[in-house]
Amino acid sequence: MSKHNGDNTPDDDTPAMNAFWELVDALGKTRVTIVKDGQPTEASIEAAVLQKLAASALNGSVQSIRQYNELQRRAAENKQRDINSTVTQWRAIRLAQRERFTDHIEKHGCEPLDFPHPDDIWIDDRIGVQIRGPIDNDEYITMLNTKRIIDACLWQDALERRINGLHREDDPPSGGLLLAEPHNQALPRREKLRGVISCSG
Structure with a gap:
């Protein structure tokens, strides 16, 4: 709970969201036409003002540099x-x-x-x-279908290797194995096949 001083103004730096600040917020989102790289383009007023501030800072204005750095610091703090x-x-x-x-x-x-x-x-x-995995039943079904595709690709790999007489680990990967690899990478880490699909190195 914030403490108040004698004029009933909160002593922190965060203003209450009243009608005035709602108007400021709405005005900042208003679209205007500005010139960027010699071409007219649309931007919000707040974006246009920040671009002007950045341009002023790049031109060497000490005050603009301080203001821009402070905004960047606050943005980083808010994000964190x-x-x-x-x-x-x-x-x-x-x-x-x-x-x-x-x-x-x-x-x-x-x-x-x-x-x-x-x-x-x-x-x-x-x-x-x-x-990094299913968030609902639809995505779970998609994951199961992906695993079925991988199984089919591995059966195809086994068939190709048998037909072509490929038995060594250093033999080139078959078409089935190459098809299985991207599907395997799409699975959650806990579901990925290891030691079987390794054609990507």
Whole structure:
């Protein structure tokens, strides 16, 4: 809760989103025509102002350089704050999913059909969160179809190698193996075949 001074103004630097600031926000998104690289183009007022500020900074204005650097610093801080919030939320989600999967395996001997799989939740404190696997039943079915295609390609590879008398590991990859490789790369890491498809080196 923010403290207030004698004139009832919050002592932090974050203004409340009232009608005035909503107007400022709306005005900043208004589209205008500007000249860029000698050609007229449309941009929001806020983008146009930032471009003018950047141009002034490039021309050596000390004040513009300071303002631009400050904006960049705040933008980086805000972005990292959003990433930190997202990472915290998804760490809790991943932990809950891992516990749910472990409990289901102990009770039923198999993983539940639930999304996302905890091993598909990729978290990086600097970048954020990526889901590297199915997020719903449709994507799960797509993954199963991809695995079926890979199986068919590997059967084709076995047939081609038998017909052509290819038995050594250093023999060139067959057409079936070459077809299987991109499909294998499209699978989540936990589902990728290793030691079988290796034609990409």
